[in-house]
Amino acid sequence: MQYVEGEKEEILSCVEEVLSNSAKDRENLIPILQKVQARLGYLPTLAMEKIASGLNVPAADIFGLATFYNQFRLNPPGKHEVKVCMGTACYMVGGDIALESFERRMGIKEGETSEDRLYGLERVACVGCCTMAPVVVINEEVEGKVTPTRVDGIMLEFEDMEKKEAADKQQGEEGGSQ
Amino acid sequence: MTKEISITIDDKTIKVKPGEKLLWAALDNNIYIPHLCGIRDEGRPSAGCRLCFVEIEGSRHPVTACSKVVEAGMMVRTRSPRVDRLVKTAFELILSDHNLKCGSCPANRKCALQKIAAERGLKLTRKRFKPLQRDFELDDSPDEFAFDRSRCVLCGQCVWADREEAKVGAIGFTRRGINRVVTTFEDLPLADSICTQCKLCVDACPVGALYYKKDAKK
Numbered sequence: 001m002q003y004v005e006g007e008k009e010e011i012l013s014c015v016e017e018v019l020s021n022s023a024k025d026r027e028n029l030i031p032i033l034q035k036v037q038a039r040l041g042y043l044p045t046l047a048m049e050k051i052a053s054g055l056n057v058p059a060a061d062i063f064g065l066a067t068f069y070n071q072f073r074l075n076p077p078g079k080h081e082v083k084v085c086m087g088t089a090c091y092m093v094g095g096d097i098a099l100e101s102f103e104r105r106m107g108i109k110e111g112e113t114s115e116d117r118l119y120g121l122e123r124v125a126c127v128g129c130c131t132m133a134p135v136v137v138i139n140e141e142v143e144g145k146v147t148p149t150r151v152d153g154i155m156l157e158f159e160d161m162e163k164k165e166a167a168d169k170q171q172g173e174e175g176g177s178q
Numbered sequence: 179m180t181k182e183i184s185i186t187i188d189d190k191t192i193k194v195k196p197g198e199k200l201l202w203a204a205l206d207n208n209i210y211i212p213h214l215c216g217i218r219d220e221g222r223p224s225a226g227c228r229l230c231f232v233e234i235e236g237s238r239h240p241v242t243a244c245s246k247v248v249e250a251g252m253m254v255r256t257r258s259p260r261v262d263r264l265v266k267t268a269f270e271l272i273l274s275d276h277n278l279k280c281g282s283c284p285a286n287r288k289c290a291l292q293k294i295a296a297e298r299g300l301k302l303t304r305k306r307f308k309p310l311q312r313d314f315e316l317d318d319s320p321d322e323f324a325f326d327r328s329r330c331v332l333c334g335q336c337v338w339a340d341r342e343e344a345k346v347g348a349i350g351f352t353r354r355g356i357n358r359v360v361t362t363f364e365d366l367p368l369a370d371s372i373c374t375q376c377k378l379c380v381d382a383c384p385v386g387a388l389y390y391k392k393d394a395k396k
Binding site: 064 | 352353
């Protein structure tokens with residue numbers, strides 16, 4: 001994943017601050033990763049490398065830990081974050097079909113973020129409303145009975161939102177220049 | 179020098195150093211116990227391969243020999259119906275996601291799995307568990323060796339060699355459960371990682387996962 005402008009500096013200052021406020025001990029690795037992720041939204045390569053050299057731990061171990069626990073993510077969150085439920089009930093009524101539809105429409109695989117950071121796709125295990133299966137969580141809002149057609153609808157809503165935002169931005173710029 | 183203690187394994191009384199782990203005490207005295215992940219110098223063994231089970235008199239359940247420290251007067255049996263059953267299941271589980279094309283494997287005839295199968299009369303086939311073959315990309319980026327993860331048994335011998343002998347830290351365990359693999363930081367090919375290609379990991383591999391390219395079979 002490419003870093004956006006100014007992101008590298010942000011990562012470096014974040015890691016430096018977190019490391020300076022924690023004991024440089026391997027035992028502290030999980031809290032350190034948690035703090036860095038809380039600030040950056042994910043664990044970028046650069047951050048893992050800096051933490052590795054700061055704690056004198058092989059970078060491969062940090063990568064091992066970050067891939068072991070579900071709470072850590074290696075991709076930046078997308079602007080539109082979609083979580084597809086793969087709990088038993090959702091899976092039974094076609095949650096995997098919804099996931100596949102999202103993968104196709106977004107052009108990414110589960111757990112990934114699109115290159116423009118517009119879309120993020122994740123799988124989760126039960127959001128607690130099995131009667132609405134299959135369930136997806138869109139930007140923290142729960143949506144039930146998600147068929148492939150509904151996936152198309154959701155994606156169109158995203159696209160409309162983006163178009164509207166772009167138009168508003170352009171209008172704002174025009175207004176500003178007058 | 180500390181006094182040696184005597185223990186009995188399969189009716190054979192042997193003298194061992196106190197503090198020694200049972201697995202190594204047995205192997206030093208030509209008593210075979212299957213093992214994959216055991217590392218002699220490792221203070222706290224991972225005991226992950228579940229193959230070195232033995233029965234110890236007075237102990238309710240079979241224990242892993244690699245993690246059991248010898249005690250004076252210990253009475254050990256390397257075989258029992260319970261042990262055989264545990265070892266058989268563990269072995270079958272290891273085989274369930276192992277690339278079993280032994281004929282084209284560079285470790286054929288010197289493979290630790292083949293040795294265990296021969297010693298314990300186990301078959302190198304899959305019957306009970308569904309085969310789990312995944313598509314791994316062969317990493318042949320290093321000059322003299324290659325890494326085929328479809329043959330990896332996750333014993334950790336290469337990771338130990340990389341960390342404790344070579345002191346590099348290029349490879350490690352990543353991911354969880356059935357997706358667990360030995361890999362580099364960010365899954366880079368070995369040649370692009372901090373790997374120094376010292377080949378200690380290749381020598382440590384008990385199966386054909388890390389192998390010399392000159393030994394590869396077409």
